[in-house]
Amino acid sequence: MKIAVLGAGNMGISFSRSFLKYELIKPQNLHLITRNESKKSKLKESFPDSAISTFEEIKNLEADLIIIAVKPQDFTFVAENLPFKISEKSLVLSIMAGISIEKIQKLLNHKFVVRAMPNSPTLLGMGITGYTAADGIYFSELMNVERLLNSTGRSVYLEDESLLDGVTALSGSGPAYFYYIIDAMIKAGTEMGIDENLSKLFVKQTMLGAYHLINNSDRSLEELIKDVASKGGTTEAALKTFDENQLKSILQKGILAAENRAKELNK
Structure with a gap:
C-alpha cells in the first residue's frame, strides 16, 4: 500500500x-x-x-x-x-x-x-x-x-x-478539557503552599490512579464518587461548591459549544 x-x-x-x-x-x-x-x-x-x-x-x-x-x-x-x-x-x-x-x-x-x-x-x-x-x-x-x-x-x-461532530467535541477536543482541569488543580495546590512540581506530581498521579480505578471497576461513577466523598468530609465540601457553581453544567455547555463549532467549520 x-x-x-x-x-x-x-x-x-x-x-x-x-x-x-x-x-x-x-x-x-x-x-x-x-x-x-x-x-x-x-x-x-x-x-x-x-x-x-x-x-x-x-x-x-x-x-x-x-x-x-x-x-x-x-x-x-x-x-x-x-x-x-x-x-x-x-x-x-x-x-x-x-x-x-x-x-x-x-x-x-x-x-x-x-x-x-x-x-x-x-x-x-x-x-x-x-x-x-x-x-x-x-x-x-x-x-x-x-x-x-x-x-x-x-x-x-x-x-x-452526524455523530462525528459530537465525537470531535467529546474526544477530539477532550484532552484539552482534562489539561484545563488538571491545571486548575495544580494551581490550587500552589495556592495552598505546595511546591508547584510537588503539586504536579500529586495531581498527575491522582489522575492516573483514578483512571485505572474507573477502567478496572464495574462500579458506576456515582458509586466511585461516594467511595471518596464521606458525609461531612473534605470531598463533600468540594463537590458541594462545584454543584453550587454549576461546574458540571458549564463543562457540558462547553462541549456542546465545541460541537457547534465543528458544524460551523463545514459551512
Whole structure:
C-alpha cells in the first residue's frame, strides 16, 4: 500500500510514525506533503527513506490512500489549488474536524472518502478515533483503514456521520478539557503552599490512579464518587461548591459549544 499524507503537521506525522512503527507500510511507500518549504529538511531527518514534497512539486500523485491532514480552515484553499488530480483508484481519508464527506467529495471531485476524527494521544499510540465512510467503499478497504487507525490507539466505526461532530467535541477536543482541569488543580495546590512540581506530581498521579480505578471497576461513577466523598468530609465540601457553581453544567455547555463549532467549520 502506498500512502500520501497531505499536511505534515502533528497529526499527519503521528499517523505516519505509527504506520511505520507497526510495519503496516514500507518507508519507501510513504509520501509526506507539506505546504511549507522550510519543513522539508526536518521531515527528511525524521523520515529519511520516505518521499518529502511540497504541494507545488507534485504533478502526479500515485497513492492507494491519501490522508487529508490539513487544518479544516485551510481545506477549501488547498482543494481548489491542488496541482494534481486524485486518481479514481485512490481512497481519501480525512482527519479534519468538521468537514463533511459531501463537502470533501465536492471540492476534490472524488467520491471514495472516509472521514475520521482522532485525538492528540495518537502521538503516543493511545488515541481513539471515530470514523465513517461514503457509500461504495468496499468492506476490505474499510478494514485496511481500521487497521491503520488502530495503530494509533483504538477506532470506532459510526454509521451516522452526524455523530462525528459530537465525537470531535467529546474526544477530539477532550484532552484539552482534562489539561484545563488538571491545571486548575495544580494551581490550587500552589495556592495552598505546595511546591508547584510537588503539586504536579500529586495531581498527575491522582489522575492516573483514578483512571485505572474507573477502567478496572464495574462500579458506576456515582458509586466511585461516594467511595471518596464521606458525609461531612473534605470531598463533600468540594463537590458541594462545584454543584453550587454549576461546574458540571458549564463543562457540558462547553462541549456542546465545541460541537457547534465543528458544524460551523463545514459551512
